[in-house]
Amino acid sequence: MKKVINRCKGCGIELQTEDKNKQGYIPSTSLKGNKNPICQRCFKLTNYGDYIPMEMSSEDYRREVQRTANSAQVALAVFDIIDFEGSFDDEILDILREMDSIIIINKVDLIPGGKHASEVANWVKARLDDEGIAPLDIAIVSAQNTYGINGIVRKLNHFFPHGVKAMVMGTTNVGKSSIINRLLGEKKVTTSKYPGTTLKSTRNVIPKSKITIIDTPGLIPSGRISDLVCEECHLNIVPSKEISRKTFKVKADKVILVGGLVKIKILTDEEIKPIFSIFASKNVTYHDTKEDRVEAMINEHTGTLVTPPCDVCKDEFYSLPTKTEVYDLVVGEELVFKGLGWISVKRGPLKVEVTLPEEADLIIRDAFIQPKREG
Ligand SMILES: Nc1nc2c(ncn2[C@@H]2O[C@H](COP(=O)(O)OP(=O)(O)OP(=O)(O)O)[C@@H](O)[C@H]2O)c(=O)[nH]1
Ligand SMILES: [Mg+2]
Structure with missing residues (x-):
């Protein structure tokens, strides 16, 4: 006889009633006759916000997503507009080259000052073109405030009038x-x-439709600064409110500390007087200081004035090997720190020497937020 496997409706893990300390645990009394059982981890996460990290390797996640991709007809690939580079992952792009897709750009509520959906879509389309990806369509949404959500169903009904199995991935x-x-x-x-x-x-059918929507685990990309700090600092770096835009007009040789995470030394000649903005979560501090003060700032103030990292993870963070690289940026370009934020040049050129953990990725891109015109 085929064994019936009960799965958690919240996270998809196989349920078990034997071992409290293993994943998928549910008390047998809660499982019996329950049409929508959820594991203890999901219960605690949802009701008390308690987080229990799971030991799942990137390979496990990858296998699960690949397996699901084989049974779905369309991929709904979700990218975070605030950490676009951190979510625009090569492995995801590889899957998108092989199957029909609708691209979903989420978290647009966090863009400072707002931005028209068509502008966001055009910017994303150019990035997809560069990668040789031609999606069926692009949806600009905010799951937070439901903006654009109905548009996803409309698009699926339009392209798949007889119903579809759609896999959400990212x-x-x-x-x-x-x-x-x-x-x-x-x-x-x-x-x-x-x-x-x-x-x-996990699979569900969207009410009053023939659309089966499949949730998948998130792939873990490399190079995100937010993954190099503790959980609390992670939450401070990943914004939940509109991100901040801080504008700098600093002299050559000054150093800007973005939290204690990234050190930016200005190398542009004195007479140019560059102006640039840094975009990141409001919980990331900034300091502009002289180079000979940087070490003291970090030693004396990390975890308080200079944060993240916090007191808990600073020793581990500062023990990571670092790299120092020089970038020449012009107006209309942005230097992006995956999993943290970006610098946008308002008056340039801007030459900077950047020091950050070796495993953190940097990318130069066409500006997402065009600089305001100088008066
Ligand atoms: N501001 C904002 N936050 C959002 C939005 N959508 C999701 N979030 C937040 O982002 C965090 C992650 O949301 P999830 O839906 O769990 O993300 P996921 O992609 O399913 O994550 P994994 O299952 O870990 O791969 C939560 O704190 C959400 O509240 C949005 O449109 N705007
Ligand atoms: Mg999820």
């Missing part, structure tokens, strides 16, 4: 499960501010 924390709950009209799958919430694929 890196961790981009809002895949939040989007699914909005599509379903109820909180069915587990969401949380911590990365790695969804563990296995």
Whole structure:
């Protein structure tokens, strides 16, 4: 006889009633006759915000997403507009080259000053063109305030009038499960501010439609600064409110500390007087200081005036090997720190020497937020 496997409706993990300390645990009394059982981890996460990290390797996640991709007809690939580079992952792009897709750009509520959906879509389309990816369509949404959510259903009905199995995919924390709950009209799958919430694929049918929507675990990309700090600092770096834009007009040889995470030394000649803005979560501090003060600032103030990192993770963070690189940027370009934020040049050229952990990725891109015109 085929064994019936019960899965958690929140995160997709196989349920078990034997071992409290292993993943998928549910007390047998809660499982019996329950049509929508959820594991203890999802229960604690949803009701108390308690986070229990799971030991799942990147390889486990990858296998699960690949397996699901084989049974789906369309991929709904979700990217976080605030950490676009951190979510625009090569492995995801590889899957998109092989199957029909609709691209979903989420978290547009966090863009400072707002931005027209068509502008965002054009910018994303150019990036996809560069990668040789031609999606069926692009949806600009906010799972937070439901902006654009109905548009996803409209697009799916348009391209697949007879119904479809749609797989939602993307890196961790981009809002895949939040989007699914909005599509379903109820909180069915587990969401949380911590990365790695969804563990296995879960299927649901969107009410009054022939669309099966499949949630998948988030792929863990490399190179995000937010993954190099503790969980609390992670939450401070990944914004939950509109991000901040801080504008600098600093002299050559000054150093700007972005939290204690990235050191930016200005190398532009005195007479040019560059102006640039840094975009990041409001919980990241900035200091502009002289180079000979940097060490003292970090030693004396990390965890208080200079943060993240905090007192808990600063020793580990500062023991990571670092790299120092020089970048020449012109107006209309942005230097992006994956999993942290970006510098946008308002008056240039801007030459900077950047010091940060070796495993953190930097990317130069065409500006997402065009600099305001200088008066
Ligand atoms: N501001 C804002 N936050 C969002 C939005 N969508 C999701 N979030 C938040 O992003 C965090 C992650 O959301 P999830 O839906 O759990 O993300 P996920 O992609 O399913 O994550 P994993 O299951 O870990 O891969 C949560 O704190 C959400 O509240 C959005 O449109 N705007
Ligand atoms: Mg999820």
